[in-house]
Amino acid sequence: MARKPISDMSAWPSLSLEGNLIAPAMIARIDQRDAPEQAPEDYAVRKGLTIREEISTAFRVGQSHFDAFAKLEAPSQDATRRFVAGFFKETFGFDDLAPAAAPLAMIASGRVPVVVVPPSETLDRRSPTLSVDRSRSPAFALQDYLNDSDDALWGIVTNGTHLRLMRDNASLTRPAYIEADLAQIFSTEDIASFAALWLLIHRSRFGAADTPATDCPLERWREAGSREGETARDRLADQVQIALKVLGSGFLEANPDLAAKLKSGEVNLTTWFNELLRLVYRLIFLMVAEDRNLLHPAKSKTEARALYAEGYSLAALRKQCYRAAT
Structure with a gap:
């Protein structure tokens, strides 16, 4: 039996997707290690270990780092920065992090910017830590940096308890990101969400130093997901056309009076077609909402x-x- 396409993020309780960063179906392929560039050597997995074993080890290491951080009372900016540096290095393979000028806290090989604020600040609200020259949120600070930099295409912003993967995005009114609730992942032992996150943000996913920012698995995955979405939209157009023919023919066969009025011009053909088209798209909307368990x-x-x-x-x-x- 064919696998049902993934259309939401319910398989990963501690992850959330906003906007069209990477399609859920593509994230599912990545999670199943069915996407390109997912061999053990692509992730620099240590010899003798499988990817699954590497992820399991990374989870325990990351949980140890997070538990120590969670015990701190009101962690400061510096304490959060130290936690993030160690957590990223030992959990996700970021062994090339270096301090960076504000609003960044650190950057990996000049291509993966990381914005860090303490847990007392949220990612979408004004940050007292970063609002020195102007008011801005941590997420906006990273987005602004990515949009202005030619060397960085993808980046991460975190307050220690939540982590957000973001990309250069021309639209400031339609955010796009994947967010992980780290506190939930480690407190509930949500290994499924952690595995997907590890596969998505491991250092190897952002590309090697001294290569174009676009030369990285993340960007190729995003483009592949977009192409699949375009193909689906093309198929949808054909299916809408079929639905219009089937429904229209059925209505006319069941309503001879309507057929006669259309033929005589008493009922405007364009108006009737628009009503039929509206019905088809309402059905599509309802079916998509039902498929995503939103009804x-x-x-x-x-x-x-x-x-x-x-x-x-x-x-x-x-x-x-x-x-x-x-």
């Missing part, structure tokens, strides 16, 4: 199935689902 919580789905089994009408099902959802 109703799990409880309402369970109750709906039970009611359906008992012979309730569709109207009764809709009412019951609405009550459960609200």
Whole structure:
């Protein structure tokens, strides 16, 4: 049986995706180690270990670093910076980190900028630490740097408890990033989310020093995901055309009066076509929302199935689902 395409991030409870950074389906391929450039040697895995074993070891090392950091009371900027430097080096292979001028805390080989603030600051709100010459959030500070730099295309911003992977993005009103809740990963032993994160942000994913910023697995994965999305959109156009023909023919066969009015011009053909097109896209919207589990919580789905089994009408099902959802 063909594997169902991944369309959301539910497989990784501690990760969240905003915008079109890397498609969930591509992240799933990366997580399954089915994407290009994912051989053990591509990740510089130590001899005698598999990628799975390397990730397992990295998880325990990272958890030890995080637990020590979490015990600090109100960690300072410097304490957070020291934690991030050690955590990145021993967990994700960043052995080339060097201090950098503000707003950066450090940078790897001049191509992977890292912005660090203490846990008391959130990534999307004004940062007292970084707002020296002007008001800005940690995420905006990194985005601004990436947009202005030709040498850096991807970067990371963190407050020690949350980590966000970002890319050069011309739009400041439509953010795009992958965020990891480190506290949740290590407190709940969420190895699935950690594994996906490790595969995504290991130092090797950002490319080697002295190569163009675009020459890295992350960028090639992003482009591959975009191409797959374009192919899906092309297929969707053909499927919409088929749906219009099938639904339109069915409506006309079931409604001879409508067919006669269209033929005589009493009903405008363009207006009727637009209504038909609107119906098709509403159906697509509902099907996508349902596929991503956005229509109703799990409880309402369970109750709906039970009611359906008992012979309730569709109207009764809709009412019951609405009550459960609200």
